[in-house]
Amino acid sequence: MSFDVALIKKDFPLLQRVINNKPLVYLDSANTSQKPRQVIDAMSHFMETSYAPINRSAYQLAAESTDAFEHARGLCRTFINAPRTNEIIFTKNATEALNLVAHSWGGANLHRGDVVVLTQMEHHANIVPWHMLAASHGIELRWVPLTDDGQLDLTNLDSLLKGAKAFSFTAMSNVLGTITPVQQLCAAAHAAGAIAIVDGCQYVPHNVTDVVAWGADFLTFSSHKMCGPSGIGVLWGREELLNAMPPFLGGGNMIADVRLDGFTCAELPAKFEAGTPPITEVIGLGAAISYLTAIGMSNIRQHEKETVTYALSALNDRYGNDITIHGPSDPEVRGATLSFKFKDVHPHDLSQVLDQSNICVRAGHHCAKPLMRLLGANATARASFYLYNSLDDVDALVNALEGAGDLFSL
Amino acid sequence: MPGLEDLYREIILDHYRTPRNRGELAPPASKAEGHNPLCGDEIQVYIDVADGVVRDIKIGGQGCSISQSSASMMSAAVKGKSIDDIRNLVRRFKHMMSIEEEGNDSPIDESQSLGDLEALQGVVKFPVRIKCAVLSWNTLLDALNNA
Known part of the structure; x- marks a missing residue:
């Protein structure tokens, strides 16, 4: 079957939620995923x-x-x-x-x-x-x-x-x-x-x-x-x-x-x-x-590979040296989980600002403190994508980051 | 949803960008370390206590704008104050953050102005950030208990 993210998203009742007239952009699936109607x-x-x-x-x-x-x-x-x-x-x-x-x-x-x-x-x-x-x-x-x-x-x-x-x-x-x-x-x-x-x-x-x-x-x-x-x-x-x-x-x-x-x-x-x-x-x-x-696990992997490829270039093109994305740059050896540092905005503050746009990302040490020490960070922000995330969700993240840098004048 | 301006007041951002009393104090100053295990923030509070008064205080560590500005404001507020006054201030600040001391029903002395600290009032509207704001205060209590 062909992979249609818009159709897939319709299977997930929670992703239909609108908060303050804005759609929900759920980018925390590495933390926990949403549930389709079929499971419920x-x-x-x-x-x-x-x-x-x-x-x-x-x-x-x-x-x-x-x-x-x-x-x-x-x-x-x-x-x-x-x-x-x-x-x-x-x-x-x-x-x-x-x-x-x-x-x-x-x-x-x-x-x-x-x-x-x-x-x-x-x-x-x-x-x-x-x-x-x-x-x-x-x-x-x-x-x-x-x-x-x-x-x-x-x-x-x-x-x-x-x-x-x-x-x-x-x-x-x-x-x-x-x-x-x-x-x-x-x-x-x-x-x-x-x-x-x-x-x-x-x-x-x-x-x-x-x-x-x-x-x-x-x-x-x-x-x-x-x-x-x-x-x-x-x-x-x-x-x-x-x-x-x-x-x-x-x-x-x-x-x-x-x-x-x-x-x-x-x-x-x-x-x-x-x-x-x-x-x-x-x-x-x-x-x-x-x-x-x-849906097919290989289709899901393919979708996420395309999503992470798009996300990597969209974030790097827009923000250049203001963003540091941890992990491999080659989508062949990475999943659609992106931990990043944005300017000097603390991840906790970053996720607070993104929350204003209903963008859910994780901020913290991700239960991997030895790795965080290696990265020289107490915490990172992490956006993670799944089968129900579209490229629009990536764009929402990319656009919302702009406001975070402005707020802290960094 | 409360707006970001309720949380990130200008005075908070000022303390975040220009933190007061950053640094360390050498022993025999009392030192305590606090961790927020959920977000990875960590803080060190050093106090120099003599004759029941906190003569000097220094703050180390890393954290978000709320935890760092709260620590900075706290350091400015407690420097030179008696331990009794400081314990009352901690209680008062935590009360502002909706955290009450269990088993202590005695009235809180609210005669003095909280000054800059009032700016942190908006944190209460963002319950997940309360623990950011109180991290340094709990660490200060530990440092007082160690002194």
């Missing part, structure tokens, strides 16, 4: 017709609820080309998924002096769990540095990976927009005897994902950044690894048996899904995947 309706319909506990109770309604829930798990499998459906673990979000890997796999397999390699562009969610393991297990962290244009500097990758047990990295930076060479990084990890953990939180919503082609061992991503509801994330892991890992959270659903003297874990995926999950949210995630798949 699927969740409402499920709650109105089929909501019931899953994996327990013998009545028909419970069976329907369980079927719908497991159908969504199957959609997740197909979406990332995972080999097996039982490798899809539902978590609260990508942060919890990364914590699950660090604490369960890392807790069981890492010992004092073992090395985990991260990159300097990671989100706190892929840093702090490893810092916690450094404190509890005495592991050592090594960091892949960045090039001047915000890509991974792979010059010394092999020596950094030497002796490492795990390499955990983002597929796309939430600050720089950089798309990393995931397949190459997975291969380098394996050549060094390390497992490859891919943080796909920013990448999966915007690109075709294929964990088999990548050769990854784990992948994490979050529903709310891909048109689905918040409160649900996904961990995919290779079955062999998941089976060998100890459980993460204990409780209902994750057990085969509980005795006074101990317990036996359930099989995958229940083993890692303690307690009642966010059932309706999983249905919503499934609907979001169906929605995105119908």
Whole structure:
């Protein structure tokens, strides 16, 4: 199908909002995305017709609820080309998924002096769990540095990976927009005897994902950044690894048996899904995947590549040296997430001024403080585009920036 | 929606462009550091206390126009004042920002003019910016407690 952004935008009720007679320009999808009618309706319909506990109770309604829930798990499998459906673990979000890997796999397999390699562009969610393991297990962290244009500097990758047990990295930076060479990084990890953990939180919503082609061992991503509801994330892991890992959270659903003297874990995926999950949210995630798949992930990537190409030249042409856009200038290796510095206007003030034009951008450190220090900034402003953003939205941003510089006389 | 002119009053922009009392004080001056973990702003407040009076104050760090101007105005307002007066002023400023001290119902002394600080009143109309405005004030309290 052809990609028609005007038609797509119509699917999103919230994007129809008008505030002070001006349309909403939502440029914060790297933070969280808006939801299409299809997702909202699927969740409402499920709650109105089929909501019931899953994996327990013998009545028909419970069976329907369980079927719908497991159908969504199957959609997740197909979406990332995972080999097996039982490798899809539902978590609260990508942060919890990364914590699950660090604490369960890392807790069981890492010992004092073992090395985990991260990159300097990671989100706190892929840093702090490893810092916690450094404190509890005495592991050592090594960091892949960045090039001047915000890509991974792979010059010394092999020596950094030497002796490492795990390499955990983002597929796309939430600050720089950089798309990393995931397949190459997975291969380098394996050549060094390390497992490859891919943080796909920013990448999966915007690109075709294929964990088999990548050769990854784990992948994490979050529903709310891909048109689905918040409160649900996904961990995919290779079955062999998941089976060998100890459980993460204990409780209902994750057990085969509980005795006074101990317990036996359930099989995958229940083993890692303690307690009642966010059932309706999983249905919503499934609907979001169906929605995105119908449009086509390669079409979405193409649209965003065109959008970021246009945005880069529009901002640079208009503002020249007054604007510094972080990250790669080549749209082939970046997504449509633009962090920038505009004159000397503080990002918080910048987003306040843009808000007058209903332009929603993020201002802050984007949960990536080590990267911010590297950029020499406490904070940046970040505009991030998605399938529903048109070139008009880019123009709105470009035009509204003019006023910010004037206000602060910078 | 309130207009930007309610927030970015000229006096605020003046303190932002030309911050007062920037710098550091060497030990034994009391130092406290404040962070706004959401936006990355950070501030250092140094105070020199003698005989219950803040003799000198210096401000370091980085932040948006609201946090920086609030810190600058605060430094000008508290320099040379007694700790008791300063604690009252902090309470009064936070009251202006709609932040009340829990469990303290005693009346706030509003006999003195707030001066330039009145300009920050408009921040209340932008609730997300209140924490920018009070960052330096909370950090000042820490510095007083450390002194």
